[in-house]
Amino acid sequence: MLDHTTDLTSMLSRPDLLCQRAFVGGQWVEAGDGKTFEVRNPARGDVIARIPDLSRAEIAAAIDAAHDSQKAWAARTGKERAKILHRWYELMMEHQEDLAVLMTAEQGKPLSESRGEVAYGAAYVEWFAEEAKRVYGETIPGHMPDKRITVIKQPIGVAAGITPWNFPNAMIARKVAPALAAGCSFVSRPATLTPLSALAMAKLAEEAGVPAGVFSVVTTTSSSEAGKEFCENPKVRKLTFTGSTEVGRILLKQAADQVMKCSMELGGNAPFIVFDDADLDAAVQGAIVSKFRNNGQTCVCANRIYVQAGVYDAFAGKLAAAVGRMKVGDGLEDGTDLGPLIEPKAADKVREHIEDAVAKGAKVLTGGHGHPLGGQFFEPTIVTGATPEMLVAKEETFGPFAPLFRFEDEADVIAQANDTIFGLACYFYARDLSRVIRVQEALEYGMVGVNTGIISTEVAPFGGVKQSGLGREGSRHGIEDYLEMKYICTQV
Numbered sequence: 193m194l195d196h197t198t199d200l201t202s203m204l205s206r207p208d209l210l211c212q213r214a215f216v217g218g219q220w221v222e223a224g225d226g227k228t229f230e231v232r233n234p235a236r237g238d239v240i241a242r243i244p245d246l247s248r249a250e251i252a253a254a255i256d257a258a259h260d261s262q263k264a265w266a267a268r269t270g271k272e273r274a275k276i277l278h279r280w281y282e283l284m285m286e287h288q289e290d291l292a293v294l295m296t297a298e299q300g301k302p303l304s305e306s307r308g309e310v311a312y313g314a315a316y317v318e319w320f321a322e323e324a325k326r327v328y329g330e331t332i333p334g335h336m337p338d339k340r341i342t343v344i345k346q347p348i349g350v351a352a353g354i355t356p357w358n359f360p361n362a363m364i365a366r367k368v369a370p371a372l373a374a375g376c377s378f379v380s381r382p383a384t385l386t387p388l389s390a391l392a393m394a395k396l397a398e399e400a401g402v403p404a405g406v407f408s409v410v411t412t413t414s415s416s417e418a419g420k421e422f423c424e425n426p427k428v429r430k431l432t433f434t435g436s437t438e439v440g441r442i443l444l445k446q447a448a449d450q451v452m453k454c455s456m457e458l459g460g461n462a463p464f465i466v467f468d469d470a471d472l473d474a475a476v477q478g479a480i481v482s483k484f485r486n487n488g489q490t491c492v493c494a495n496r497i498y499v500q501a502g503v504y505d506a507f508a509g510k511l512a513a514a515v516g517r518m519k520v521g522d523g524l525e526d527g528t529d530l531g532p533l534i535e536p537k538a539a540d541k542v543r544e545h546i547e548d549a550v551a552k553g554a555k556v557l558t559g560g561h562g563h564p565l566g567g568q569f570f571e572p573t574i575v576t577g578a579t580p581e582m583l584v585a586k587e588e589t590f591g592p593f594a595p596l597f598r599f600e601d602e603a604d605v606i607a608q609a610n611d612t613i614f615g616l617a618c619y620f621y622a623r624d625l626s627r628v629i630r631v632q633e634a635l636e637y638g639m640v641g642v643n644t645g646i647i648s649t650e651v652a653p654f655g656g657v658k659q660s661g662l663g664r665e666g667s668r669h670g671i672e673d674y675l676e677m678k679y680i681c682t683q684v
């Protein structure tokens with residue numbers, strides 16, 4: 193168990209990766225007024241770091257440094273930027289264990305998941321190191337004999353990003369990597385609860401040769417002030433956000449005044465559908481990984497589990513048995529499957545959804561309460577008899593709560609699955625080919641898992657429709673959000 197900062201640094205092969213200063217314009221800085229905020233280990237509540245609480249003016253200074261360094265960074269060849277990004281990827285993987293320990297200490301997820309997230313984040317850096325060399329334009333046959341048409345793509349300029357606590361490495365990597373690959377500079381503002389991963393990434397970016405000012409990490413408890421500076425500062429040309437739809441709406445409204453380009457990866461409410469021709473064992477494994485990855489604190493996790501009547505009881509029994517084998521504990525301890533929730537209000541939300549469901553007729557199959565470990569630990573919970581009238585049918589739980597809805601036919605479950613303002617990820621298990629094609633086309637989501645519960649990869653376009661967001665991250669499409677297209681018409 194961790195007691196204090198010294199305990200955490202004693203676990204690191206590179207203690208200097210626990211950075212307790214902000215990274216602005218290539219300098220490691222304190223807040224001008226000396227203000228700091230505490231970072232606590234959610235498993236035990238102890239303080240593991242004290243981080244500068246920067247002011248809006250200090251955030252503006254990071255934007256100035258990004259602006260002053262961007263043109264020279266863009267003037268480098270794609271190959272030069274690729275080389276530096278690839279070195280950053282190599283350093284992230286060389287220090288995977290230290291980055292994972294820092295992540296589990298500040299966010300709580302099991303060390304095995306933290307290692308996976310570091311590799312996932314690094315994969316985005318590796319992917320966009322390659323894409324940096326492939327920003328192609330085009331020539332178009334002229335519309336008149338004396339005209340020549342070309343189209344080129346240029347970096348948009350200074351980009352700013354606000355990211356959540358649930359994936360404190362990958363959400364930053366998935367934004368900074370394409371931005372830098374395109375020739376943009378980037379100011380990152382990580383969540384108050386989890387700044388350590390971002391700061392360690394900045395340390396390794398500096399070592400990889402990212403020039404001063406091109407990538408800054410501004411730490412502050414005043415997220416709204418950071419958001420306003422990002423949206424109102426004329427030097428910022430691009431805003432990218434991952435978090436709740438509620439905050440996404442606020443930022444979009446603020447960004448509208450400058451007609452700023454925005455990318456939004458927002459909330460979800462993923463349906464997970466099991467048809468009667470599914471491989472039930474595969475469906476159970478898919479439900480476990482989709483529902484309980486990061487303790488359910490994932491925007492793409494299964495939030496509603498729909499099971500066709502003919503296999504409902506068999507699936508429920510298998511799922512309960514699998515959940516019963518999951519170990520709740522400190523993420524730094526071997527064998528832990530489910531760490532603590534990020535903060536007390538997160539446990540309150542899970543409890544609220546469970547109590548609401550039971551009050552409206554659901555039956556607890558397993559779990560249902562805070563875990564005996566106390567604090568933010570919670571029992572993984574399954575209820576049967578879930579109905580559309582329950583809170584969990586409309587809201588993202590963001591915790592280890594699996595409500596089982598029973599359905600009769602395909603049309604009925606498609607209607608229920610689509611009855612939400614969200615459209616990020618969805619999943620279904622079936623083996624009839626015609627049904628698979630019908631259902632994958634009928635579900636109104638940006639991403640579909642067919643006979644799989646995990647879809648996150650750097651090679652595919654990640655993003656949602658409806659109120660789950662704007663734009664895509666990852667894949668060959670992800671760099672486009674950091675580029676402007678310029679049409680050139682030349683008289684010959």
Ligand SMILES: NC(=O)C1=CN([C@@H]2O[C@H](COP(=O)(O)OP(=O)(O)OC[C@H]3O[C@@H](n4cnc5c(N)ncnc54)[C@H](OP(=O)(O)O)[C@@H]3O)[C@@H](O)[C@H]2O)C=CC1
Pocket residue numbers: 354355356357358381382383384385413415416417418419420434435436437439440442443457458459460490491588589590
């Ligand atoms: N789609 C996704 O990937 C995610 C979805 N969510 C959803 O959001 C819910 C709440 O989680 P939470 O982490 O609080 O998500 P939030 O959307 O509240 O926070 C996400 C990030 O935005 C920052 N933020 C909050 N308010 C503002 C603001 N007015 N202006 C600028 N930035 C702001 C937060 O800073 P700080 O926390 O430091 O104040 C954090 O860095 C979850 O229950 C889940 O439903 C959450 C995380 C990821």
Ligand SMILES: O=C(O)[C@H](O)CS(=O)(=O)O
Pocket residue numbers: 358359362363434489490491492648654
């Ligand atoms: O915000 C999230 O929950 C992540 O985008 C989920 S994933 O990309 O790691 O699947």
